[in-house]
Amino acid sequence: MGNRWLATRLELLGNTTVLLASLCTTFSTKYFGLSAGMAGLSVSYALSITEVLNMAVRMMSEMETNIVSIERVKEYQAIEQEAKWEGETELPKDWPEKGEIQFENYAMRYREDLPKVLKNIDLKISGGEKIGIIGRTGSGKSSLTMALYRMIKATEGEIKIDGIPTDSLGLHQLRKKMIIIPQEPVVFSGTLRFNLDxxxxxxxxxIWKALDVCQLKEFASSGTGKLDRHIAEGGKNMSMGERQLLCLCRAVLRGGRIVILDEATASVDAVTDGVVQRAVRTHFPTSTTLAIAHRLDTIADSDRILVLDDGHVAEFDTPSNLLRNP
Known part of the structure; x- marks a missing residue:
């Protein structure tokens, strides 16, 4: 419709130009002695004005569209880069050995002009502890996870893992040592084997042992190709529960001293929730576990519970002590 609207008006403008040119040449031939050849030449040039106008408008439109790409490149150049993938700090091969996490007066904001989402977080999590993290929406639960992965740069303070500040490490050095089971399961387009390993x-x-633990062995065996079974983009040929168990199976295969469950069972039924919790307890018995949850039964067996409120640590104690506190 826009194209026809433009064509109609350009044709109208072109025809008006031809009419005016014809009238001018007629009067000029009669009263000013303009030759017939010059009159015909001027009218023939006027007839091509519509095509010229069309080309001019479309070229201007294309130029304006393409200039957006230059604007984006300029914006990308101004974006602050992430830290290096590999840091200068030499880490022991089995780091982190204990999985001890310490927040020292930590604060974080998403942008310079926004308020802090985490404020004066000061706590110590011993190696192997099971920590449940709860709080209202917007209290900073997921921001705490992003802080551990250094997705956002710290405003104040620092985080230490086994006594080593995470800011001194490269992003790959840090992130490959932690395991996360996210709320929205990440599934790649490819084979089942590629998704798991x-x-x-x-x-x-x-791989088969991990599939059996996560109750996905039947799913893997039922399809053609088994481990080479094709998984559609985003896991469209799997249910939500199967996708979440696939992420759990990936975590079990990797192993690690720090495990983060970012509301991993919020979108699944109670049975799948139980499978995830049992697998985490069985395969990560000595790992430090941080479980963000909305269901209290998910974190009822935690060693300690961290309650966040508006970015602050409201409470941090054992479940029994918190229940006794009115």
Whole structure:
């Protein structure tokens, strides 16, 4: 419709130009002695005005569209880059050995012009502890996870893992040592094997064992190709529960000293929730576990519970002590 609207008006403008040119040449030939050849030449040039106008408008439109790409490149150049992938700090091969996490007067904001989402977080989590994290929406639960992964730069303070400040580490050094089971399961387009072991580091026996633990063995065996079974983009050929169990199976295969569950069972039924909790307890018995949850039964067996309120630590104690506090 926009194209026809433009064509109609350009044709109208072109025809008006031809009419005026014809009238001018007629009067000029009669009263000013303009030759017939010059009159015909001027009218023939006037007839091409519509095509010229069309080309001019479309070229201007294309130029304006393409200039947006230059604006985006300029914006990307101004964006502050992330830290280096590999830091200068030499880490022991088995780091983190204990999985001890310490927040020292930590504060964080998403942008310079926004208020702090985490404020004066000062706490220590011992290695192997099971911590439940609760709080209202917007209290800073997921921001705490992003802080551990250094997705957002700290405004104040620092985080230490086994006594080493995370700011001194490269992003790959830090992130590959932690395991996260997110709320929205991440599933890649490809085979089941690629989704579970994208770097091809595990043997088939280990993969099948992990699938059995996460109750996905029947799912893997039922399809054609088994471990080479095709998974659609975003896991569209899987249910929400199966996608979440797939993320759990990926975490079980990787293993690690720090495990983060970011409301991992918020979108699944109670049965799948139970499978996830049992697998975490069984396969990460000595790992430091941070579980963000809305269901109280998910974190009822935690060693301690962290209650966040508006970015502050409101309470941090054992479940029994918190229940006794009115």
């Amino acid at each position: 994208p770097f091809n580091e595990k043997h088939d026996d280990e």
